[in-house]
Amino acid sequence: MSLPTETEPTPAQRRHSKIRQMILSVADRVFTRDGEAGLSIRKLAEEIDYSPGAIYKYFDSKQALLDELKEMFFERLLEELPVFDENSGDYTEFAKQSIETYIRLALDAPHHYETAFAGSAEAKSVTLDIAAASAKERAFFGLYDMIQKGIERGAFQSDLDALHTAKSIWAASHGLVMLMIHFPNFENVFEMGPGRSQAADMGMPNAIISRHVDLLIRGIGP
């Protein structure tokens, strides 16, 4: 019940933290390669030369460990997302870059991304009031902020609701990621026969992302 008085860590704590970090990094490597099903406590224990039970001295459960891996991913995402220059900003270009970064990182770590949105576990109150939010939530608020400013400054349609627009853009990006994870080459899937339009977007893996963002910005209406 003592408050965390910011005292310097004892050697024991330092050791504990070190091993904990080592477990996390090995787990991250295996998880990146083999996904959630491929990361078993026993296999992980063998890989770090410990017994399975030892892991539970550092993590409450496998789920808790996975949660940390996912959080690490979204912190990495938050770092790589571009920051917006409010003055000289091209809003559509910034939106494009943000969404492309989001999609690229997600596809770099598909297992992290997928399990982060699996199941309807998030029953906890997500109405966040302060800045004590997860990296996932902070990333969303960056998008929301940009949309809001873009509407204010006339870069986007003035009658848009910023929050709902941000949600829609997030949903659209999320959906593209999930489909690209599910269909390993979503770009060329459903192409008719081998004789048509095969050279249209050849080579460019980002073509479909650009198209997607363009559609969001332009709409499909006449």
Added chain:
Amino acid sequence: MSLPTETEPTPAQRRHSKIRQMILSVADRVFTRDGEAGLSIRKLAEEIDYSPGAIYKYFDSKQALLDELKEMFFERLLEELPVFDENSGDYTEFAKQSIETYIRLALDAPHHYETAFAGSAEAKSVTLDIAAASAKERAFFGLYDMIQKGIERGAFQSDLDALHTAKSIWAASHGLVMLMIHFPNFENVFEMGPGRSQAADMGMPNAIISRHVDLLIRGIGP
């Protein structure tokens, strides 16, 4: 190696098919309620008063059983999707209704929907040439067809690529479904504090869907 000569089924075949169907319906009920993790072969066996091994006389694996449940879901979806009247058609209205139906059914059976898109299993060739496609693929081609006709008839922007546009709309719808599954009330999530805009979309669960479709059609550009 004998061709299926369309002979009438023997009593044994009829019995087999009957029990198989019974297993499927019980499994579907449990799966709808408890999801993939909650549907175990042993629990299912107990529920149908058989031994666990018996199920393997009717299905190769649990995965094969789940695949049939998922296919059943997409066939149900295909039945409930609206059919387009080529002549008198309002394209945007039809798109709206299609997407709303898609989302509503998906949210009615979130476990079916979610596991149907889980993992990057789909390594098989998805470039389909003929009509021997799954219900999921046939549903997509309905959307694709509508988009193509809409472009031809001037309802949508003429420089759009029908296939990629269909993919984008699918991705956007898919993403909204997945986020709504993950955040049980995605509509009101991220709302700031209890004092603002609480009565804006009260009661209407389809408000966010309408907004989403509107955004796809109008775009956000100026």
Added chain:
DNA sequence: ATTAAATAGTGAACAGTGTTTACCTGTCAA
């Protein structure tokens, strides 16, 4: 009608899984 073969069903076993528990050992502070 009798025999042979295919099918239906069982219960135990195999190889895994996450997790808990009793127990031992080494570190560290009083």
Added chain:
DNA sequence: TTGACAGGTAAACACTGTTCACTATTTAAT
């Protein structure tokens, strides 16, 4: 030096999907 505590282990618990030998029943052919 003693006592508390954290680190680590092996074994067990309660599961999982799946397979296998075995029996009983039903079907088909002689």
